[in-house]
Amino acid sequence: MPVVNSPMGGSFAFPQSLRARDQLLTGKTSVGARAFCGFQGCFFRDRPMDTVRIAVVGAGLMGLSTAVCIPTLVPRCSVTVIADKFTPDTTSDVAAGILIPHAYPDTPVHKQKQWFRETFDHLFSIANSAEAGDAGVYLVSGWQIFRSMPTEEVPFWADVVLGFRKMTEAELKKFPQHVFGQAFTTLKCEGPVYLPWLEKRVKRSGGLMVPQRIEDLWELHPSFDIVVNCSGLGSRQLAGDSTIFPVRGQVLKVQAPWLKHFIRDGSGLTYIYPGTSNVTLGGTRQKGDWNLSPDAEISRDIFSRCCALEPSLHRACDIREKVGLRPSRPGIRLQKELLAQDSRRLPVVHHYGHGSGGFSMHWGTALEAARLVNECAQALGSPAPKSKL
Amino acid sequence: MRVVVIGAGVIGLSTALCIHDRYQPVLQSLDVRVYADRFTPLTNTDVAAGLWQPYLSNPSNPQETHWNQQTFDYLLSHLHSPNAADMGLALISGYNLFHEAVPDPSWKDIVLGFRKLTPRELDMFPDYSYGWFNTSLILEGKRYLQWLTERLTERGVKFSQRKVESLEEVARGGADVIINCTGVRAGELQPDPMLQPGRGQIIKVDAPWMKHFIVTHDPERGIYRSPYIIPGIREVTLGGIFQLGNWSEVNNIQDHKSIWEGCCRLEPTLKAEIVSECTGFRPVRPQVRLERERLRFGPSNTELIHNYGHGGYGLTIHWGCALEAAKLFGEVLEERKLLRMPPSHL
Numbered sequence: 001m002p003v004v005n006s007p008m009g010g011s012f013a014f015p016q017s018l019r020a021r022d023q024l025l026t027g028k029t030s031v032g033a034r035a036f037c038g039f040q041g042c043f044f045r046d047r048p049m050d051t052v053r054i055a056v057v058g059a060g061l062m063g064l065s066t067a068v069c070i071p072t073l074v075p076r077c078s079v080t081v082i083a084d085k086f087t088p089d090t091t092s093d094v095a096a097g098i099l100i101p102h103a104y105p106d107t108p109v110h111k112q113k114q115w116f117r118e119t120f121d122h123l124f125s126i127a128n129s130a131e132a133g134d135a136g137v138y139l140v141s142g143w144q145i146f147r148s149m150p151t152e153e154v155p156f157w158a159d160v161v162l163g164f165r166k167m168t169e170a171e172l173k174k175f176p177q178h179v180f181g182q183a184f185t186t187l188k189c190e191g192p193v194y195l196p197w198l199e200k201r202v203k204r205s206g207g208l209m210v211p212q213r214i215e216d217l218w219e220l221h222p223s224f225d226i227v228v229n230c231s232g233l234g235s236r237q238l239a240g241d242s243t244i245f246p247v248r249g250q251v252l253k254v255q256a257p258w259l260k261h262f263i264r265d266g267s268g269l270t271y272i273y274p275g276t277s278n279v280t281l282g283g284t285r286q287k288g289d290w291n292l293s294p295d296a297e298i299s300r301d302i303f304s305r306c307c308a309l310e311p312s313l314h315r316a317c318d319i320r321e322k323v324g325l326r327p328s329r330p331g332i333r334l335q336k337e338l339l340a341q342d343s344r345r346l347p348v349v350h351h352y353g354h355g356s357g358g359f360s361m362h363w364g365t366a367l368e369a370a371r372l373v374n375e376c377a378q379a380l381g382s383p384a385p386k387s388k389l
Numbered sequence: 390m391r392v393v394v395i396g397a398g399v400i401g402l403s404t405a406l407c408i409h410d411r412y413q414p415v416l417q418s419l420d421v422r423v424y425a426d427r428f429t430p431l432t433n434t435d436v437a438a439g440l441w442q443p444y445l446s447n448p449s450n451p452q453e454t455h456w457n458q459q460t461f462d463y464l465l466s467h468l469h470s471p472n473a474a475d476m477g478l479a480l481i482s483g484y485n486l487f488h489e490a491v492p493d494p495s496w497k498d499i500v501l502g503f504r505k506l507t508p509r510e511l512d513m514f515p516d517y518s519y520g521w522f523n524t525s526l527i528l529e530g531k532r533y534l535q536w537l538t539e540r541l542t543e544r545g546v547k548f549s550q551r552k553v554e555s556l557e558e559v560a561r562g563g564a565d566v567i568i569n570c571t572g573v574r575a576g577e578l579q580p581d582p583m584l585q586p587g588r589g590q591i592i593k594v595d596a597p598w599m600k601h602f603i604v605t606h607d608p609e610r611g612i613y614r615s616p617y618i619i620p621g622i623r624e625v626t627l628g629g630i631f632q633l634g635n636w637s638e639v640n641n642i643q644d645h646k647s648i649w650e651g652c653c654r655l656e657p658t659l660k661a662e663i664v665s666e667c668t669g670f671r672p673v674r675p676q677v678r679l680e681r682e683r684l685r686f687g688p689s690n691t692e693l694i695h696n697y698g699h700g701g702y703g704l705t706i707h708w709g710c711a712l713e714a715a716k717l718f719g720e721v722l723e724e725r726k727l728l729r730m731p732p733s734h735l
Contacts, residue, residue: 128513132658138598141482141524162510163522171501171524174469183502185482185510185522258479258622260600261524276598312479314471 052077052377055220057238058230059083059209061092061191062351062369064198065362066228069370071205074377080224081202083231084213087195091232094251094324095359096273096280097136097189098262099123100144101157102357106331109156115364117160122363123187136193136276141185142262143167145178145309150266153180161186175309178265188262189359190275214238217339217348226376227348228369232327235352241333244353246325248289250298252281252306254316263309268356270305272313279316281306285356287328294321329353334365336372347376390418390727392718393559395578396570397425397548398434399530399707400696402537404568407711408718409544416727423541424559426552429534433572434703436591436669438619438626439477439533440602441526441705444612445494450676454495456709461499463708464526477532477622482524483602484510486517491606493521500525514655517605525602528704529621553578560684560691566721567684568694568714573672575697581678584698587671588635589613590644591628592652594661599625603655613671613701616651624664627652631701633673640666674698679710681717692721 052074056067059081067079087093101116103109126137145167158164167181175181199209214220217238220227235241256279264271273280281302299321307313333353339346351369354361394405405421413419429435441464443457467473468480484506497503501524511520538548553559556578559567571578573586599620607615613631620626629651630644645666653659674697682693696714699706722728 128657130657130660133596133598133660136598138600138658140600163504163507165502165504168502256474257597258474258527260479260481260620274600311469311471312473315474 050076052226052380053224054079054226054228054373054377055224056081056228056230057083057214057217057220058232058234058352059086059195059199060090060230060232061195061358061362062232062354062366063228063230064195064202065366066230066351066369066373067202067207068198068205069366070228070373071207073370073374077377079202079205079207080210081207082210082212082214082220084211086209086211087199088192090191090195091324091327092195092358093191094249094322095191096251096271096275096282097191097194097359098140098264098273099161099187099189099360100264101155101360102268102355104331104355104357106329112361113156113160115361115368116157118364118367119359119361120160120187123189127187134193135197136190138188138276139185140188140260140262140274141183142264143171143175143181143183144264144266145172145175145181146266147178149180153182158182158184177308186262188273188275193276217346218341218344221344221346225347225380226373227346228373229348229350230352230369232352233325235327235333235350239337239348239350241329244327244329244333245288246290247328247355248284248286248291249282249324249326250284250294250302251322251324252299252302253278253320253322254281254313255279255318256313256316258312259310265309270302270309272306272310278318278320281313285326290325292323292325294323326355327353327358328355332361332365334368334372336376347380349373349376390416390420390566390722391564392419392421392566392568393562393564394421394423394568394570395425395553395559396572396697397423397428397534398432398570398572399533399537399703400572400699400710401425401568401570402534402541403707403711404570404696404714405546406537406540406544407708407715408568409541409546411715412718412722413544416722421541422547422549424549424551424553426550428548428550429538430531432530432534433669433671434530434534436589436667437530437701437704438591438617438628439527439529439621439704440481440604440619441500441528442604443494443496443702443705444700445491445606447495448676452713453677453706453709456677456706456713457496457702458499459709459712460706461526464528468526474622475532476536477527477529479527479622480524481527481600481602481620482522483604484514484520484522486514486520486603486605488516488518488607490519497521497523514603516654527619527621530704532622533704556684556691556693557686560686560689564691566692566694566718568696568718570696572697572699572703573670575672575678575695581674581698583674584678585633585673586636587613587673587701588630588632588637588668589628589671589701590630590640590648590666590668591626592645592648592666593621593624593626593664594659595664596620596625596659596661597623598658599656605629605655616648616655618652618656618659625661627659631671636670638668640668671701672698672703673700677706677710679713679717681720694718694721
C-alpha cells in the first residue's frame with residue numbers, strides 16, 4: 001500500500017482506489033461541519049473528546065443495522081461503513097429474509113429469544129406502517145412441515161410469531177409425505193430492498209459509505225477510535241477466527257406470483273418463500289464449501305424438491321440461480337476486544353457469525369453491539385488509561 | 390340433442406363444461422353451444438375479486454351450503470396439479486374483521502385452519518375488535534374464464550357472440566335444452582322481480598407484498614359495503630361498494646374515494662400504484678334460481694334450466710350449481726329416454 005506524506009505532517013497508509021460511495025460530504029455531526037472524505041478527516045482533529053469516530057467493517061445486514069443503531073446510543077459519534085461489497089452484492093441479498101429462527105448451540109436460548117423478539121417487534125411495527133413497501137418488510141403466513149415427529153413440537157419462538165398453532169388434518173393433506181406441521185404468520189424482510197433502506201437511514205444520520213476492502217483491522221488505526229467488525233466470513237482473516245465457516249446455500253429465485261404462503265420442511269433443506277418480486281426456492285446447507293458459482297445439478301434438485309411440495313411450481317418461470325455463504329458459527333460473536341500492538345490500542349466490537357439466522361436476530365444483536373460500542377466510547381472518554389476493556 | 394347455454398360468465402361456462410363432460414361420453418349426439426353478448430374480459434365474473442367466501446349468514450336455501458362445499462372441495466382437489474395457476478387458482482389466507490364478537494360462520498369447517506384472531510393480530514387493525522383467520526382459495530375470474538374457454542374449445546363446444554332477444558328465438562333456432570346463465574340481466578329474457586343488480590366498484594392496485602386478504606364487516610352497512618382488500622395472482626383488488634338497484638356502468642368518483650380511503654385506513658402500507666378500476670353488477674336474489682321450466686313455442690317443447698342469481702358468491706358456489714344443473718339435464722335426458730346407461734358421477 002503506498003505511503004504518502006500528508007501536508008499536515010505525519011504519514012499514513014493511503015488505501016488505493018479510495019472513493020466515497022456517496023460523493024456528497026454529509027458533514028452532519030454534532031460537532032459542526034467538517035471536511036471529511038474517507039480517512040483523511042483524522043488529521044483535522046485531536047483526541048476524541050468531541051466526536052468518536054467509528055468504523056463499521058461490513059455492509060451486509062449486520063454492518064448496516066449496527067450503523068443505524070450506533071448514533072441512537074452513542075452521543076457525538078461519526079459512523080463510516082467500510083466494505084468491499086454493498087447491496088445487491090452481499091450475502092444478505094441472497095437470503096430470503098424470512099423470520100424463522102435458527103438455533104445456535106452455543107448461545108443461551110433466552111438470549112436467542114430476546115433477540116428474536118426485539119427483531120420481530122421492530123420489523124412488525126415497520127410492516128404495519130407506511131414505510132413497509134420502502135423497507136421491504138411485510139407479513140407472510142405459511143407452514144413448517146415435518147416428515148417425522150419433531151422432538152420439539154412447540155419451538156422457543158412460538159409465542160413471538162403470530163397465531164402459532166399445529167396444522168389440522170385437513171391442512172396436512174396437502175403434504176402427504178409429512179406427518180406433522182406448524183402454521184403461523186411471520187415476517188419477511190427482503191435484503192435487496194431492506195439494505196438500501198438501511199443505507200438511506202445511515203446516511204440520513206450522517207454516516208458515510210466507503211467501498212474499500214480491509215485486509216487488516218489495523219488499517220483503520222488511527223483514523224478511527226472504535227472498529228465494529230461485521231465482516232461475517234471475513235472474520236477468519238480480520239479476527240483470526242477459525243470457528244467461523246461457510247455453509248453454502250444455493251437458491252433459485254423464480255416467478256410464481258400466485259404463491260402466497262411460505263412452506264418450510266423442518267429439516268431446513270427445502271423451502272419456498274414468496275417475496276415481493278419473486279419466490280425463493282431452496283436450498284442447500286453445504287458445510288465448508290466456499291464455491292460461489294451455482295451448480296446446475298443442484299438447481300435441478302432444488303426445483304424438483306420444491307415442486308414435490310408445491311406442484312404448481314412447475315409453471316414457474318424466469319428461474320435465476322444464486323449462491324450465498326452463510327457465516328456460520330456455533331454461537332453469534334458479540335464481544336469487545338482491545339487490540340494491542342506496541343503502544344497502539346484499537347477497541348473492536350465483534351458482531352458476526354449469525355449463520356442461517358441473520359435476519360431473525362439482526363435487530364436484537366445490532367442493539368447489543370451498539371451498547372458494546374457505547375461502552376467502548378465511554379471508556380475512551382475517561383482520562384485514565386485503560387489496561388483492558 | 391342441441392344444448393344452448395346462454396351466458397359466458399363463470400356460471401355459463403362451468404355449467405357447459407360440467408354438462409359436456411358428464412354426458413358427452415354417453416350421448417354422441419350431444420351438441421353444446423354457448424351464446425353470449427359479452428365474453429371475458431367484459432363479464433361480471435371478470436370484475437370479481439375471486440375470494441371463495443360465502444355470506445356470513447346461513448342461506449335461505451340449505452342446498453346452497455352444500456353447493457358451496459362442493460365447489461371448495463372441487464377447487465382444492467385441483468390445487469395439487471400443475472394447472473392450478475393456469476386456472477387462476479391459489480390458496481390464500483387472511484383476516485375477517487368485526488366491530489364486536491360474532492358467531493362462527495357455517496363454513497368454518499369448509500375452509501382450512503379456521504381460528505379466532507389473537508390480541509396481537511387485532512392490534513394491527515385498531516378500528517376492529519374481533520376477527521377470524523383462515524385459509525381459503527382465490528379463483529381469479531378472468532384467468533378462470535380463459536381456462537374454461539380453452540377446455541370447452543378443446544371439446545369442440547362452439548361459441549357464438551350474439552345478443553339473445555328472447556328464449557323463443559333460441560328455441561325456434563333448434564335448441565332442445567336451454568341453460569339460462571344470464572346472470573344479472575336474466576330479467577331481460579324473463580321478468581324476475583326477485584333479481585336486482587348489486588352494483589360493485591373495485592380498484593386494482595399493484596401491491597405484491599400483500600399476501601393476505603382482509604375483509605371487514607359492518608352489520609349496520611351490510612355485506613360488501615365495508616372495505617375489503619383481496620390479493621389476486623398479480624394485482625390486489627380493493628373494494629367496499631354494494632348498491633342495490635344501481636345500473637350505472639360508469640366508475641363513480643365518490644365510490645372511488647370511499648374505497649381508497651377505507652382501504653388505506655385499513656392497511657397503511659397501501660401506497661400502491663392504481664392499475665385499473667371497474668364496475669360490475671352482482672346478480673342479487675334471495676336465493677339462486679336453479680330449476681327446470683318447460684317452454685312451449687308452437688308445437689314443440691323446449692326444456693329450460695335456470696341457473697342465475699348467485700349474488701356476490703358466484704365463484705364461491707359455481708361448481709356445486711353446475712353439478713346440480715347437470716343433474717337436472719340428466720333428468721331431461723331420462724325423460725326423453727335418451728340415456729343408454731347411467732351417467733358416471735363426476
